[in-house]
Structures are given as structure tokens and as C-alpha cells.
Amino acid sequence: MYVVFGVTSGMSSIPFEGKYKExxxxxxxxxxxxPRINHVLHSFVITGNRDDLVVxxxxxxxxxxxxxxxxxxxxxxMLCPRIDNSTYxxxxxxxxxxxxxxxxxxxxxxxxxxxxxxxxxxxSALKATVNAARALINQWVINLFRSRGLAxxxxxxxxxxxxxxxxxxxxxxxxxxxxxxVGPVYAMVDYVKSSMEVKRSRSRRAGKG
Numbered sequence: 025m026y027v028v029f030g031v032t033s034g035m036s037s038i039p040f041e042g043k044y045k046e047x048x049x050x051x052x053x054x055x056x057x058x059p060r061i062n063h064v065l066h067s068f069v070i071t072g073n074r075d076d077l078v079v080x081x082x083x084x085x086x087x088x089x090x091x092x093x094x095x096x097x098x099x100x101x102m103l104c105p106r107i108d109n110s111t112y113x114x115x116x117x118x119x120x121x122x123x124x125x126x127x128x129x130x131x132x133x134x135x136x137x138x139x140x141x142x143x144x145x146x147x148s149a150l151k152a153t154v155n156a157a158r159a160l161i162n163q164w165v166i167n168l169f170r171s172r173g174l175a176x177x178x179x180x181x182x183x184x185x186x187x188x189x190x191x192x193x194x195x196x197x198x199x200x201x202x203x204x205x206v207g208p209v210y211a212m213v214d215y216v217k218s219s220m221e222v223k224r225s226r227s228r229r230a231g232k233g
Contacts, residue, residue: 068138103193105149
């Protein structure tokens with residue numbers, strides 16, 4: 025069996041699953057007996073093996089736009105490529121609970137353990153995620169150098185936590201053979217550490233003045 029995802033909004037589930045979705049089913053992913061691959065759809069083989077990659081998808085009753093934004097940022101820092109607004113590719117099952125914890129109790133979640141049919145798609149999506157993480161980090165560093173007082177403390181905490189997430193997930197992807205794609209992450213974290221040290225040094229000098 026295959027899990028099919030991508031730009032499926034507005035598409036009937038019948039061509040994929042041979043039936044309509046039930047009210048409590050996840051809308052944006054489909055389980056199909058045949059792969060569907062084109063410029064907007066992607067298919068992974070469902071293995072059921074917890075040691076494989078993870079497709080994580082969710083539905084939230086109502087329209088809670090801030091949750092989608094919060095999850096997008098968190099998933100980016102965990103280097104989990106975003107397939108659509110509610111579907112992400114995770115390098116390891118250990119990250120599932122962290123994303124689940126951001127959802128309300130009435131949210132619905134689907135988790136599939138998978139292998140890609142097209143490794144180049146994973147490579148491209150992962151590179152794009154690394155670039156998105158770099159943009160977030162760069163903006164926070166800029167804000168850090170402009171900050172004072174409690175704002176500085178808050179940004180230091182954000183950057184420290186982000187660095188830990190990035191390193192952990194980069195290591196997970198490296199073990200799966202995507203070392204080149206996550207290579208820039210290690211330099212990114214070194215940049216964060218050096219920037220934080222510069223900020224601390226400046227703050228100490230300002231305090232003595």
C-alpha cells in the first residue's frame with residue numbers, strides 16, 4: 025500500500041481509496057493500492073516499520089490558523105519538510121510526540137511509517153527546509169543584536185532551543201543518508217553560538233559602563 029499526499033485539497037478520495045472519507049478521517053493524505061506521482065502528488069510505500077521515515081498529518085476542527093503557523097515553525101526547526109499545511113515528513117518516530125503536543129485534544133492525527141519511491145523528492149524538500157530554518161535563525165540573530173533586557177534573555181532561550189533541535193534532527197537525517205542536505209545546519213549552529221557569545225560580551229561591557 026501507498027500513502028499519497030501533496031496538493032490534494034478539493035480532490036475526492038474515491039480515485040485514491042475507492043471510497044469517500046469518513047467524518048473522522050484525515051483529509052489531506054490518502055492510502056492507495058497504487059502510487060500516484062506527478063507535479064503535485066507524491067507517494068511513499070507504507071512499511072509499518074517504526075525505524076523508517078514518518079509521514080505525520082493532522083486535522084483540526086474549525087479554523088485555528090495560529091496552530092498551523094506554530095507547527096510550521098516548530099517543524100522547520102526540527103527539519104521536518106512540510107508537504108502541505110497539515111502534512112510533514114519526519115526523520116524519526118521520536119519526533120511525533122513533540123508535534124502531537126502542539127495540537128488540541130480534538131485534533132485528529134495520522135502517522136505512517138514509510139519509504140520514499142523518489143529519494144530526490146526527499147532531498148529537495150529537506151534542502152528547502154534547511155533554507156527555511158536558516159531564514160528563521162538569521163532573523164532571530166538580527167533581533168538579538170538589537171535587543172535589550174528581557175528581550176535578550178528570551179531570544180537567547182529561543183536560539184539555544186532551536187540549536188538543539190537542529191543538531192538533533194540533522195543527526196537523524198544523516199543516519200538516513202542525507203548528510204549533504206543537512207550539512208549547512210552544523211555551520212548554522214556554530215554561527216548561533218558565536219553570535220550569542222558576542223552579544224553576551226557586549227552586554228557585559230555595557231553593564232560595566
